Amino acid sequence: EAGVTQSPTHLIKTRGQQATLRCSPISGHTSVYWYQQALGLGLQFLLWYDEGEERNRGNFPPRFSGRQFPNYSSELNVNALELEDSALYLCASIPGGPYNEQFFGPGTRLTVL
Amino acid sequence: DAKTTQPTSMDCAEGRAANLPCNHSTISGNEYVYWYRQIHSQGPQYIIHGLKNNETNEMASLIITEDRKSSTLILPHATLRDTAVYYCIVRPDSGGGADGLTFGKGTHLIIQP
Numbered sequence: 001e002a003g004v005t006q007s008p009t010h011l012i013k014t015r016g017q018q019a020t021l022r023c024s025p026i027s028g029h030t031s032v033y034w035y036q037q038a039l040g041l042g043l044q045f046l047l048w049y050d051e052g053e054e055r056n057r058g059n060f061p062p063r064f065s066g067r068q069f070p071n072y073s074s075e076l077n078v079n080a081l082e083l084e085d086s087a088l089y090l091c092a093s094i095p096g097g098p099y100n101e102q103f104f105g106p107g108t109r110l111t112v113l
Numbered sequence: 114d115a116k117t118t119q120p121t122s123m124d125c126a127e128g129r130a131a132n133l134p135c136n137h138s139t140i141s142g143n144e145y146v147y148w149y150r151q152i153h154s155q156g157p158q159y160i161i162h163g164l165k166n167n168e169t170n171e172m173a174s175l176i177i178t179e180d181r182k183s184s185t186l187i188l189p190h191a192t193l194r195d196t197a198v199y200y201c202i203v204r205p206d207s208g209g210g211a212d213g214l215t216f217g218k219g220t221h222l223i224i225q226p
Contacts, residue, residue, distance in 0.1 A: 035213065035214070042218060045212055056212055101162065104156030
């Protein structure tokens, strides 16, 4: 069974640009979480999508947004990039939310210059 | 959610049992203890969880004290691939994942050859 996949693996942008990160959940999973893990910091919850709807968001500004497609894959968009947005962005999927046993992808390393 | 306290780092010899402690003295009755780990530059991996009884799976054992104020994750025969940061978190039951997971600093377990 294929795990959670994320693309791209690495992404380099400059301040003010927009970044788009993608996540494909495990087959049969309908719920996707997005997290930010900045260097030296813990995991911070960003967004939760379930059955195509945004169900909850963490304490992040509105320039962090996303969506979930009918096939349950998901996209995270970060507008007006700032230097402090540099981090590992992780996607996790579960069969249906909310749930605490989550399956994580390998992450996208975003670097903002 | 209850706060957890873990040692910053631990060493363990390869082939020996690794015992990782976690204090969660403010845990409430409906909160489970979850353990995840994160190998360098990879996404977190779920290990095990429990409420009050000891639990065992193919990866590890979880021992929870009778008063539930602390727990120990046991990797019975540690290998070099077990070198990772281990996170102990407490969460409400499965319906409590709406705000995602939050990891602190965790314990950096280093397995020595």
